[in-house]
Structure formats: structure tokens, C-alpha cells
Amino acid sequence: MLRVGIIGAGIMAAGHAEVLAAHPDAVVTAVASRTRHSAERLAASTSANPAVFDDADALIASGQVDAVSITTPDPLHAEMMVAAAKAGLHILVEKPFTTDVPGADAAAAAIKDNDVRAMCLFNHRWVPAYAQAKQRMAEIGQPVVGYARKDDTIFVPTEMISWAQSTTCAWFLSSHDIDLMTWLMDDQITRVYATARYGRLRRSGIDTPDAIQIQAQFSRGAIATFESAWIYPNTFPTVVDSYVTVAGEQGVIQLDRQKEGITIATEQAYAYPRNMLQRVVHGQPAGAYRDAIHHFVDCARSGAQPLVSVASSRHVTAVLAAAHESIACAAPVDVAPDPLEALR
Template sequence: MTENARTPIGAGAGAGAGADAGVGVAVVGAGVMGAAHAAVVAADPRARLVGVASVPDTAAREVARRHGAELATDDYRTLLRRTDVDLVIVATPDHLHTPIAVEAALAGKAILVEKPLATSLADADEVIAAVERSGVAAMTSFNHRWIPSYAQAKAAIEAGRIGRPRMAYARKNDRIHVPTRMLSWAADTTPAWFLSSHDIDLVCWFFGEDRAVEVYATAVRGVLDGHGVHTPDAIQAQVRFASGAVATFESCWTYPDTYPTMTDSFVEVVGEHGVVHLDRKDDQVEVATPTEFEYPRISIMPVLHGVPAGALAHAVGHMVGCVADGTPPLVSLAESRRVTAILAAVHESVAGGGPVPVAS
């Protein structure tokens, strides 16, 4: 798998309309994340939001209107045919990423895919093959790498301050609002695909060259089945690494809606002679009103003085810069494939009830 720098926009005879108007961006998907991506692109002076696609196109029309895109459509291929589109952001439900990402890459567009890259190893390999065949820039939006506390933890671990990582624990748990009301497609994914994908990427990033080799996972069901959403309530997985290190990943999305934050997010890495402890539950902000107490989320998608900020904005801006300048993305496709391989083993273990090797 190659992660070479690409030809920058505007360099050479192959440059399109983006050479004069910045990086032309199309967003496929107009749900929560698609709308957030569109807002970031519209605010980036190096980029231009060309169009938005969704099925039906009702949401795409609203997102396009709000952020000044010239085109809204229910057919993403219309956007792929545009010569002024340089970058396609795939922000559809988890299980729908692959065909869009493959077609976009084969159309010569750089791609930024919401996490996870794909929900099977075969699909991940299909995306990677299309990217390598076309030579376009590609990245999965593991935006947590742009949260300052996680980046600082990575630097501390890489500098050897806690010694070699030997154990990790990570949880990401959501209110029940997410699978029952926010996501119409929750039954087509699981809390591990939707939530643990971020944490698995982070822990593997923290662990460096150490490779995941085996997974044992279990799932709990019942609460969401009672709501007519047929997917696990929670999944816990233990991952063993080649060095003997272990990591436990917890994902649950049945917290009560009275919980003071949408997502309870925690990561701990224990090294040979130190520990890194990251608790993002409250993001250091508390708000109390006569009717509720909450921890507003400020790390991922805050709006600062009317402009999108935070980790998502940094990740999208990074990818826009990669396309504009021809520099390689921070998150490689090999790393994205690794997350998919581990999660595929998690779900195989849940189904079979025993340990499962992680595919290489």
C-alpha cells in the first residue's frame, strides 16, 4: 500500500477548475456528519463547496442552501462527473461507504471517508485498490487524532515518558437517543462499528508498531430490540497484541437521555512505568439550567465566533491541504484497514463465541 504525496491542485496540465477556485469539494450524505463536513468546507478559504448529495435529496437541498453549494442531488454520480470536484467527502451510513468511495477514486477524485473506512475487510481492500489504481489522495476521518489531549498523549507515549504501552482501556458510550432517534440506520451497524472505531484507531496509534493479533468479544442485546432497533446494546472486546499487550474496548449506546453528555468518552494507556489517562466526558464545561445539567461537547464540532472549529474542522482542513499541496494525509489507508480488520474480528467473535485471529 502506497501513501505517496500526490500532484497538488493546479500543478501541471491535469489541473481542473479547482486550480482557480481552490479545492472543489462534494459531500455525499447530508445527515449529522454530512452537514458538519459541508459547514467546515464552506468556511475554509482554500475550498469551495460544489455540491451535496443525499437520498432523497431533501436534506441535500437544505445543506446546500445553508452553505452556498451550487448543486444538490439525489445521485452522487452527478457530482463525480463534475470536473470542478477535486475531493469527495463520503459521509453516508457506515455500511454504504464502499461503492461511493470506490467510484469517486476511480473517477480521479481524492476521498475523505467518514470512519470506519469500511465494514468488511474485503470492502476496505476494494477501496484501497481503487485508490492505488487511480493515485488519488485518500484518508479516513479519524478526527480524534486532532483533539489536543489525544495528540499530546501520543507525543508523550512516543517520547517514552510512560515506557512501552502494556495495557489500554477505552470506552465510548452514547445516549439511547443516538440509535433510536438520531440514526435511522442504527440497525445496519453496531455500537462497535459506530463508536469503537475511533478508540481502536487511537489505541493502535498510541501502541505504534505493535500489531493486534487476536480478539475476544461479547455483545449484550435486549434494550434496543425492545425499541424495534435490532442491533446490540453494547459490545466489549479484548484485543491482544503481538508484544503481549492487551486493550479492552467498550461501546454502548443505551445510556439514558438524562445523562449529562451525548457521549461518555474515556481512554487510558498503562505503560511499563507510567500511565496516560484521558477523560473527555465533561470537556471542562458544565452548564446547569432550571431543567437540566449538561456537559456541552466542545472538542469535535464546536462553532467558535460563528466559524466551525475543533477536531472535525482540523481533520477536514488537513485533507483539503493535502489535496491542494500534494502532501500525504496523516491517517494512512493501512491504518484505516487495520481498524476494519480488528472490528471484523470483533464481530466474528461475537457471532462465534470464541477468540478470533485478526486478519493481516
């Protein structure tokens, strides 16, 4: 059994706990959170009676886990990954990998030096339509232009997460799309130019952009736009509006997740319930989110390298760091190269 410790006790931590409990070869043996009540509540929701710790360091040093699942707010990932890797623990971390390039490089180096398995949970690679698109990319020829939109309702930064001011819609949303686009094109981004719009959220007391657009140049000449926003009205039929397209020299692939096979109309609302990422089928977790976490467990137990590499996750961080630098300086910015690339 892979003994997993969950660091964090919020929405994503609950999802990890539910999925890990459904894996026949994994067990949640520890939970840590700066808010002990939240950790105790998460521990009580599992049937494994995990130990509860007040911080990540205590959990990592406990000897009660073989792997950690890091579900904390975005800016806290890097330091925890370094500590876990140095302790010889396998690492599953929520996206983004980190929110700064030095932290990403430190985490990547610690993971490599200690030969642990690590995966950033870019679970969209397990959405059947995206996986099928990857398999059929050759049919559209050399990639020319891509566009990815991931826009949330204002519920997300104002109610769902309490730390929206510590991140941006691009870190929170476009990280998924940058991972997808680079994976689909099998290429890396070399330069970005980004712009941001402030207004609605600032007036609400949350100092983070309403929306960000990133123009990206790939190494083999393709271009792409990444749009993120989180001020859609809460009356929108889904919490997230997600769309991806890639045009090549001989064709185009479009991926629209607005409708996922079901619509529901009631006297209160008209809705498109989401089910590709997370769903429960006959009492069991299912979907891309479950499949991605189970893939990590299997890799940690077997020693295989995960589908989502540390290098590709570090690249997403570097692209987004360059984009935020571009917003600040109002000019194009080159993406920081990977210092470990020469060793691969």
C-alpha cells in the same frame, strides 16, 4: 480552490459543509443524496450554490469536483470510495472506513492504483489531549494494557440516526478508540475476542446490540479492552461518555473527556457541553473536527499523505470485522492481514 462534493445530506454532511466553507482554499460545488429534498436543503444552507445530484455516481461523474466527502451510513462507504478513486477524486470518508474487509481492500487498492489522497475522518487524533498523549507515550515505557470506553445515550440509536439497525455500537463508536489505541501504541492488533449483549434496543424494534466488549491482543504483547454501548439514559449530562487509558511498564496516561472545561446547571438539567471536537468560536468553526477536515484539504491540494493513513483505517475495519465474527462464533478470531502490506 479544491472543489468538494458532499455525498450524503444528514447530520455529518452539514458539519462537513460548515467546516469546508471556512477553509480559504476549498468550496462545496456539489451535493448528492438519495433523498433529493435533503440534498437541496443542504445545498441551500451553503453560500456557494452547489449543484444537486440524486446519487453519488452522478456527482462523481459530473466533472464539478476534485474531491468527495462521504458522509453516508457506514455500510455504503466502500463502493463510493472505489468509484471516486477510479474517477481520480480525493476522498474524505466518515468513520469507519468500511464495514467489511473485502470492501476495505477494494477501496485501498483503488486509492493506491489511482494515486489519490484519501483519509478516514478519525478526528480524535486532533483533540489536543490525545495529540499530547501521543507525543509523551515514550515516558510510560512499553505499552502493557489499554482500556477505551465510548458509550452513548439511547438518543443516538433511536433518534439521532435512522440506520442504527444497519450498524452496531462498536462500528459506530469503538472505531474511534481502536484507531486511537493503535496510534498511541504504534502497534497493530492481531487477535480479538468479543461479546455482545442484546435486549433494550431489540425490544424497541432495533435489532442491534445494546453493548459490545472487545478484548484485543497486540503484536508486541500489549492487551486492550474496547467497550461500546448506546443505551445510557438521556438524562446523562453528555450524549457520549468517553474515556481512554494506557498503562506502560513505567507509567500511565489517562484521558477523560467527560468534562471539557465547562459545566452548566439550569432548572432543566446539569450538563457538560462538549467542545473539543466541534465548537464555534466568534462565528467560526473550531475544534478537532475542523482541524481534521482542514488537514485533508491541505493534503489533497499539496499531495502530502494525510496523518490518518489508508492502511491504519483498513486495520480498524479488519479488527472490527474480526470482533463481530468473534461475537457470532463465541471464540477468538485472528485479524485479517493487509494484502497491500507487503508492497509498502
